[in-house]
Each structure stands twice: as structure tokens, then as C-alpha cells.
Amino acid sequence: MSKKKETVKEIFASCCFSSLGLDSTLCDQLRERLGFEAPTKVQAQAIPVILSGRDVLVNAATGTGKTVAYLAPIINHLQSYSPRIDRSSGTFALVLVPTSELCLLVYEILQKLLHRFRWIVPGYVMGGGNRSKEKARLRKGISILVATPGHLLDHLKHTSSFLHTNLRWIIFDEADRILELGFGKEIEEILDILGSRNIASIGEGNEVSNVKRQNLLLSATLNEKVNHLTKISLETPVLIGLDEKKFPEDKSNVHFGSLESDVKEEVEHPNTTLSSSTEDFMLPAKLVQRYVKGIS
Numbered sequence: 491m492s493k494k495k496e497t498v499k500e501i502f503a504s505c506c507f508s509s510l511g512l513d514s515t516l517c518d519q520l521r522e523r524l525g526f527e528a529p530t531k532v533q534a535q536a537i538p539v540i541l542s543g544r545d546v547l548v549n550a551a552t553g554t555g556k557t558v559a560y561l562a563p564i565i566n567h568l569q570s571y572s573p574r575i576d577r578s579s580g581t582f583a584l585v586l587v588p589t590s591e592l593c594l595l596v597y598e599i600l601q602k603l604l605h606r607f608r609w610i611v612p613g614y615v616m617g618g619g620n621r622s623k624e625k626a627r628l629r630k631g632i633s634i635l636v637a638t639p640g641h642l643l644d645h646l647k648h649t650s651s652f653l654h655t656n657l658r659w660i661i662f663d664e665a666d667r668i669l670e671l672g673f674g675k676e677i678e679e680i681l682d683i684l685g686s687r688n689i690a691s692i693g694e695g696n697e698v699s700n701v702k703r704q705n706l707l708l709s710a711t712l713n714e715k716v717n718h719l720t721k722i723s724l725e726t727p728v729l730i731g732l733d734e735k736k737f738p739e740d741k742s743n744v745h746f747g748s749l750e751s752d753v754k755e756e757v758e759h760p761n762t763t764l765s766s767s768t769e770d771f772m773l774p775a776k777l778v779q780r781y782v783k784g785i786s
């Protein structure tokens with residue numbers, strides 16, 4: 491097999507976006523606006539699990555397609571809400587990123603994916619942005635907000651018109667870099683301000699119903715700081731992207747269960763040390779891991 495074919499086989503899954511449970515218009519946007527014909531393996535693993543509503547920790551190398559892995563399921567949910575959401579409902583999803591560059595990159599992808607879902611409004615707040623313009627945009631309402639931690643915290647504290655009572659998703663993209671850059675304190679404060687995971691949300695016919703918040707953490711590396719953030723932000727998360735070989739050889743003391751078709755094994759690892767390719771990563775006690783089998 492040629493090297494190029496081998497690389498394609500390593501990165502891409504042999505399924506299509508629509509088979510992962512995504513709406514056909516969204517699949518069209520992925521193809522037409524981004525040129526994505528097939529999902530990467532990380533996308534194929536993550537999208538169905540995120541659609542199911544579980545908290546997820548994705549540990550996969552840079553460039554494996556993590557951005558669309560979390561954006562597509564969120565857009566999928568939001569576009570299906572009836573009646574349609576609008577600006578007045580405030581922010582439903584918050585994407586935290588380490589840098590202004592990544593903020594703009596994620597925002598650009600969002601703009602493309604939302605081309606045919608005009609009622610879902612993307613926006614950003616970040617360093618170097620115009621604060622009063624940001625305030626005005628937040629006042630008008632942003633459905634999916636991409637933000638760097640310091641600037642988000644500033645708006646949470648000082649922009650009273652920033653409506654986030656319907657917040658349903660918090661995503662930590664490049665969590666390792668967010669923490670490396672020293673935003674740990676800001677993140678804890680943000681989580682404190684955003685409060686309870688049980689949120690009131692508008693349902694069909696505009697009645698208010700309780701919906702649980704879903705948190706997602708994506709990181710190319712796992713270390714103690716990421717472990718701490720996992721503990722404080724995720725509830726019994728599904729782990730995606732950890733190689734089977736990273737699990738202990740002796741699986742006699744672990745429990746296997748089956749979930750939906752793609753989610754292959756359920757493993758309980760109280761305090762298991764994984765030797766990751768980067769640094770040792772101590773899993774939080776009582777964390778339920780769900781190892782997701784790669785689709786090849």
C-alpha cells in the first residue's frame with residue numbers, strides 16, 4: 491500500500507458523517523463549506539457519544555479533527571430545537587480556547603457550518619478584541635460563544651446583559667494549553683460563576699424544562715493539571731482516543747460492559763495510572779472509563 495493511502499487509512503474512518511447520527515443539512519455543510527467528505531477516526535468515535543449527552547474527554551494528537559468532533563454534535567442539537575432558538579435565548583454553548591488565534595479559527599469553522607442555520611449565532615470574545623463591541627454583541631445574544639478564559643471571565647463579571655442561563659455545553663478545547671498558559675484559576679472561577687449543572691432550558695412550546703449541562707474536554711496531552719480539570723468539570727466521562735495498549739495488561743479486575751454499537755468496552759479504573767505518551771496521568775478515583783473502539 492502507498493504511504494499516502496496508509497496515512498489516509500490511519501486518519502479517516504470508513505463511514506460517513508450521516509451514519510454518525512448527524513442531520514443531513516449539517517452533513518451537506520461539512521462537505522460543501524469545509525470539504526469534509528468522511529469523518530476522521532476521532533470524529534467517528536466522538537460524535538455519537540457527544541450526541542448521546544455524555545461528558546467526554548478526548549485525548550488525541552493535534553490535527554486529528556477534534557474541532558468538528560465537538561462542534562458538529564452541538565450544532566446538530568441546536569438546529570433541532572423546536573421552536574427555533576434565537577438571539578434572545580442567549581448562549582447555549584461556550585467553547586473555551588487558549589489563544590486568540592484558535593478563537594478565530596474555531597469561529598471561522600462555526601460560521602461555515604452555520605451557513606444554513608442562520609438562527610444559530612456564533613460569536614467570540616478574546617484578547618485584542620474591542621471590549622465595547624464585544625459587550626454589544628453579547629447583549630444582542632450569541633448562541634455559540636468561543637472565548638479565551640480571561641476575557642470570558644471579565645464579561646461574566648462585568649457584562650450584566652450577557653445571558654447564559656440556557657448554557658448547555660462547556661467545551662475546553664486544547665485544555666492542556668489553556669492550563670499551560672496559566673488559566674487554571676480563571677477556569678475555576680468561570681466554573682464557579684456558571685454554577686449548577688442542572689440548567690433551566692426552553693423546551694418545545696417554550697416551556698422551561700431542566701436539562702443537564704454537558705461538558706467536553708479535549709486535550710492532546712494528559713497531565714496532572716488536565717486531570718484536575720477533568721475532576722472538577724466532567725461527570726463520569728467517556729474517554730475517547732486512549733489506545734487500548736495504554737490500559738493495564740491485566741484486565742481481570744476491570745468490568746466490561748457494552749454500550750451502543752461503537753462504544754465497545756466499559757472499564758472501571760479507580761486510580762489507574764496510564765502511561766501516556768506525554769506524562770503520567772492519574773485518573774480520578776471512581777472515574778468510569780468507556781473505551782471507544784476505533785472504527786477503521
Ligand SMILES: Nc1ncnc2c1ncn2[C@@H]1O[C@H](COP(=O)(O)OP(=O)(O)OP(=O)(O)O)[C@@H](O)[C@H]1O
Pocket residue numbers: 525526527528529530533550551552553554555556557558664710
Ligand atoms: N473530516 C475531515 N476531513 C478532512 N479534513 C479534516 C477533517 N476534519 C478535520 N480536518 C482538517 O484537519 C485539520 C486539523 O483539524 P483540527 O484543527 O480540528 O484538529 P485538532 O485535533 O483540533 O487539532 P488541534 O489540537 O491543533 O486543535 C484542519 O485543517 C481541518 O480542516
